[in-house]
Amino acid sequence: MKRIKVAILGSGNIGTDLLIKVLRSPYLSCQAFLGxxxxxxxxxxAAGLGVPISNLGIRYLENNPECCDVVFDxxxxxxxxxxxxxxERLGKLVIDLTPAKIGxxxxxxxxxxxxxxxxxxMVTCSGQASIPLAYALAATHNEIEYVEVISSIASLSAGPAxxxxxxxxxxxxxxxxxxxxxxxxxxxxLNLNPALPSIHMQTTILATVRQPNLEALRLKVDEIICxxxxxxxxxxLLVAPMIENERIAMMVKVKxxxxxxxxxxxxxxxxxxxxxAIAEGYAKHTxxxxxxxxxxxxxxxxxx
Amino acid sequence: MHQILISDPTLRDGNHAxxxxxTGQQIAAYCQAAEAAKIPIVEVGHGNGLGASSLQLGLSLTxxxxxxxxxxxxxxxxxxxxxxIPGFATIEKNLATALTLGVDVVRVAAHCSExxxxxxxxxxxxxxxxxxxGVLMMSHMLTPExxxxxxxxxxxxxxxxxxxxxxxxxxxxxxxxxxxxxxxxTLSIPVGFHAHNNLGLALANSLAAVEAGALILxxxxxxxxxxxxxxxxxxxxxxxxxxxxxxxxxxxxxxxxADLAEDILLRETxxxxxxxxxxxxxxxxxxxxxxxxxxxxxxxxxxxxxxxxLGRRQIVAGQExxxxxxxxxxxxxxx
Numbered sequence: 001m002k003r004i005k006v007a008i009l010g011s012g013n014i015g016t017d018l019l020i021k022v023l024r025s026p027y028l029s030c031q032a033f034l035g036x037x038x039x040x041x042x043x044x045x046a047a048g049l050g051v052p053i054s055n056l057g058i059r060y061l062e063n064n065p066e067c068c069d070v071v072f073d074x075x076x077x078x079x080x081x082x083x084x085x086x087x088e089r090l091g092k093l094v095i096d097l098t099p100a101k102i103g104x105x106x107x108x109x110x111x112x113x114x115x116x117x118x119x120x121x122m123v124t125c126s127g128q129a130s131i132p133l134a135y136a137l138a139a140t141h142n143e144i145e146y147v148e149v150i151s152s153i154a155s156l157s158a159g160p161a162x163x164x165x166x167x168x169x170x171x172x173x174x175x176x177x178x179x180x181x182x183x184x185x186x187x188x189x190l191n192l193n194p195a196l197p198s199i200h201m202q203t204t205i206l207a208t209v210r211q212p213n214l215e216a217l218r219l220k221v222d223e224i225i226c227x228x229x230x231x232x233x234x235x236x237l238l239v240a241p242m243i244e245n246e247r248i249a250m251m252v253k254v255k256x257x258x259x260x261x262x263x264x265x266x267x268x269x270x271x272x273x274x275x276x277a278i279a280e281g282y283a284k285h286t287x288x289x290x291x292x293x294x295x296x297x298x299x300x301x302x303x304x
Numbered sequence: 305m306h307q308i309l310i311s312d313p314t315l316r317d318g319n320h321a322x323x324x325x326x327t328g329q330q331i332a333a334y335c336q337a338a339e340a341a342k343i344p345i346v347e348v349g350h351g352n353g354l355g356a357s358s359l360q361l362g363l364s365l366t367x368x369x370x371x372x373x374x375x376x377x378x379x380x381x382x383x384x385x386x387x388x389i390p391g392f393a394t395i396e397k398n399l400a401t402a403l404t405l406g407v408d409v410v411r412v413a414a415h416c417s418e419x420x421x422x423x424x425x426x427x428x429x430x431x432x433x434x435x436x437x438g439v440l441m442m443s444h445m446l447t448p449e450x451x452x453x454x455x456x457x458x459x460x461x462x463x464x465x466x467x468x469x470x471x472x473x474x475x476x477x478x479x480x481x482x483x484x485x486x487x488x489x490t491l492s493i494p495v496g497f498h499a500h501n502n503l504g505l506a507l508a509n510s511l512a513a514v515e516a517g518a519l520i521l522x523x524x525x526x527x528x529x530x531x532x533x534x535x536x537x538x539x540x541x542x543x544x545x546x547x548x549x550x551x552x553x554x555x556x557x558x559x560x561x562a563d564l565a566e567d568i569l570l571r572e573t574x575x576x577x578x579x580x581x582x583x584x585x586x587x588x589x590x591x592x593x594x595x596x597x598x599x600x601x602x603x604x605x606x607x608x609x610x611x612x613x614l615g616r617r618q619i620v621a622g623q624e625x626x627x628x629x630x631x632x633x634x635x636x637x638x639x
Contacts, residue, residue, distance in 0.1 A: 146359070148359045150360050155417060160420070163418075163420045164424060166391055167395055167396060167424065171394065171396065189392055191620065192421065194415065194417040194418065195619075199617075202626065202629070204360070204625035206359040206625070238629055239629055244599070244602065245359075247359045
């Protein structure tokens with residue numbers, strides 16, 4: 001099978017972890033790993049794996065526009081603003097892992113198709129962990145009055161950008177929760193836990209609905225968990241849907257794959273896993289023929 | 305002797321004790337009494353601060369907006385304060401509005417090891433020209449030296465003072481003295497202390513803090529606060545005056561405010577129950593008392609076992625959802 005060519009912008013921990021995932025994929029081939037410093041640990045890792053590297057960053061793409069069809073941006077929100085314009089001009093599909101939030105918010109297999117979009121943003125780790133469950137809630141209830149998502153992540157997994165962007169994390173997660181679940185109101189809470197050894201990411205969903213249907217919700221949640229596990233192997237249901245204190249509660253844990261990032265960084269792993277799933281989805285469809293204009297990807301269609 | 309700045313979170317920490325159900329009337333009445341007593345700072349809001357009303361922590365009966373509007377009307381000379389935890393409250397959704405509504409003092413809080421998440425919030429308040437303090441919660445979980453490093457970060461962001469909280473009521477007086485000593489040696493801004501009474505040491509610890517050089521103390525009327533409650537404000541002020549520390553507070557009026565609090569705010573006078581002792585010894589956040597009791601009862605579990613597990617896993621304030629997960633695991637293990 002012909003693989004779709006991708007480039008990764010950003011040679012930090014996230015970009016390098018993503019590279020290892022891409023190298024495992026039967027649908028993708030990494031043609032450029034781009035950063036600024038050829039001596040950085042990420043660059044050295046990439047070079048060791050035989051991946052073409054460059055310290056020219058986005059300029060490399062401008063000079064070699066034919067090198068890829070899909071660009072993963074794992075740089076920074078500010079850098080992405082420039083990257084997005086250039087990628088648009090070059091006609092590349094961009095999957096944005098930064099919090100720049102200029103593209104369409106996407107969670108694999110949930111909601112309408114993103115295949116005709118050219119800039120895809122990966123929401124947040126809390127969003128990727130919770131939206132499949134909020135979607136299960138929406139699929140089994142007429143109306144969600146209120147949904148709340150609480151995520152705890154290991155302090156060591158939260159770098160300086162995460163720490164400075166707590167507010168944006170909350171706003172983006174809330175916006176995505178409302179968009180994907182139709183909830184009238186949404187609230188997101190983020191906790192950093194410094195315990196050692198580091199905790200795995202945990203995400204709790206609390207919600208109020210008019211008439212809870214726990215039986216239907218449990219079935220749907222089991223189905224969704226399997227679907228997410230197909231692209232996030234460390235995703236696990238910790239507390240099945242239950243009613244506690246007059247609210248629906250459920251909880252998942254996200255253990256990272258430990259590819260380049262440590263296992264406890266499930267919050268970063270789920271973003272990379274989701275980005276990879278989106279790129280693979282794109283690859284499968286491109287190979288199948290013309291891009292569908294509106295239809296969702298098959299698993300989503302099955303769930304409707 | 306130097307003046308001690310008293311901040312009174314009766315209407316904030318006390319909200320934990322009534323599951324965040326303080327009414328507008330209660331807020332107005334206590335603010336009026338606090339104003340009459342010349343309490344320097346009156347802190348109001350949900351127990352976990354602005355934007356914390358949630359299914360996770362309990363919904364506020366009175367919204368942040370209503371609370372601030374009501375308190376603002378009553379407070380003339382006393383400053384109106386709020387507690388803000390990044391991760392719950394955001395600048396855009398909560399803090400900006402609060403400043404518009406007339407908040408004078410903002411205390412930006414983080415778990416003791418995570419001071420850098422407060423940078424933008426502290427800088428924002430400074431830029432807006434309001435008073436801002438840094439707060440390190442659950443401070444017993446760090447060594448004095450590490451605590452001082454985190455305090456230095458808050459100082460560099462522009463905090464006017466650094467308050468460290470004994471959120472679990474875990475400290476002995478010597479622990480407090482040691483921390484105040486290191487903090488005052490390291491920082492150039494005033495140091496403050498906020499106690500909880502799980503082990504009956506809130507007052508002793510507050511005095512230890514002052515003797516070691518702390519300049520800011522928190523106290524609540526009748527000790528109205530999470531779990532076993534906080535330092536009892538009227539006792540604290542009485543004792544400080546007795547030793548000779550001025551506070552600027554009108555003591556007879558303060559006693560009236562405390563009587564009023566007992567009459568209209570408290571459902572029960574804070575006391576040290578078994579759960580508080582267990583959570584204090586385990587180093588677990590005082591605000592967990594009510595959810596632990598509720599979940600233990602619903603799932604027929606022993607609250608003490610839940611506290612031990614919360615302590616073992618180093619669960620921090622704000623992670624109330626983990627109580628349910630721990631309880632569920634215990635149920636699974638038993639069946």
